[in-house]
Amino acid sequence: MRTLVDLSQHSSIVAPKLLGSILHGPNGSGRIVETEAYGGADDPASHSSRGLTPRTEPMFGPAGVLYVYLIYGMYHCANVVTGPDGDGQAVLIRAIEPVEVTTAMQRARPKARREIDIANGPGKLCQALGIDRSHDGEDLASPNSAVRLELVESTPRDERVQTTRIGLSVATETPWRWYLRGSAWVSKT
DNA sequence: CCGCCGATCTTT
DNA sequence: AAGATCGGCGGG
Numbered sequence: 157m158r159t160l161v162d163l164s165q166h167s168s169i170v171a172p173k174l175l176g177s178i179l180h181g182p183n184g185s186g187r188i189v190e191t192e193a194y195g196g197a198d199d200p201a202s203h204s205s206r207g208l209t210p211r212t213e214p215m216f217g218p219a220g221v222l223y224v225y226l227i228y229g230m231y232h233c234a235n236v237v238t239g240p241d242g243d244g245q246a247v248l249i250r251a252i253e254p255v256e257v258t259t260a261m262q263r264a265r266p267k268a269r270r271e272i273d274i275a276n277g278p279g280k281l282c283q284a285l286g287i288d289r290s291h292d293g294e295d296l297a298s299p300n301s302a303v304r305l306e307l308v309e310s311t312p313r314d315e316r317v318q319t320t321r322i323g324l325s326v327a328t329e330t331p332w333r334w335y336l337r338g339s340a341w342v343s344k345t
Numbered sequence: 346c347c348g349c350c351g352a353t354c355t356t357t
Numbered sequence: 358a359a360g361a362t363c364g365g366c367g368g369g
Contacts, residue, residue, distance in 0.1 A: 192361070201361070211356065229354030231362050248361060267364065279362050323361055 160307040163219035163238050167193035167245040170238040172316050172334040178306040179252055181285025183260035186252025186275055189339045192321045193332040196244040201327040204244025214293045215244045222303050224292040231279030234287050236305060251276045253341035277343040
């Protein structure tokens with residue numbers, strides 16, 4: 157069986173390759189359609205650039221771990237830790253296409269009037285799948301984890317769009333955001 | 346459809 | 358004091 161994606165590579169290498177892979181959570185599963193890479197000490201937009209803190213500890217662990225943080229006091233964001241152990245790199249999952257819109261997902265996203273609004277954003281997908289801080293630090297490859305990553309063979313290069321990251325006040329020109337070309341499930345820009 | 350603004354609270 | 362966001366509101 158061939159290796160699909162080597163998570164210990166740099167986040168900017170891993171992020172585009174994660175498009176198409178499946179993220180499983182307590183409420184259901186979704187196909188990853190949008191990602192962003194965050195680097196280590198050299199990336200001022202990355203949480204890890206200010207050094208190891210209690211919050212960012214999972215980022216400095218081995219690749220393949222889940223990093224979940226609270227943003228704006230009310231939403232969660234889910235990241236796949238990548239790169240060498242101790243480097244502090246991660247890939248933010250920004251949008252998923254539900255494999256199936258489960259009733260649990262609908263209950264978790266009462267504000268979503270249209271199906272495409274159920275998980276088209278980093279905070280929305282965590283709500284939809286039921287991911288929160290209690291899952292921070294989980295091993296995404298372990299069958300015992302509530303949140304798991306099912307790696308799928310990378311989509312062809314020409315099906316990915318590369319552009320700049322969203323919502324930042326620094327490093328706004330770094331083109332480390334990728335999404336599936338033509339997908340209706342990508343976050344609004 | 347678009348832009349603005351407030352919510353809410355952890356982290357620095 | 359700011360932040361890797363979201364949704365409601367008002368205007369065009």
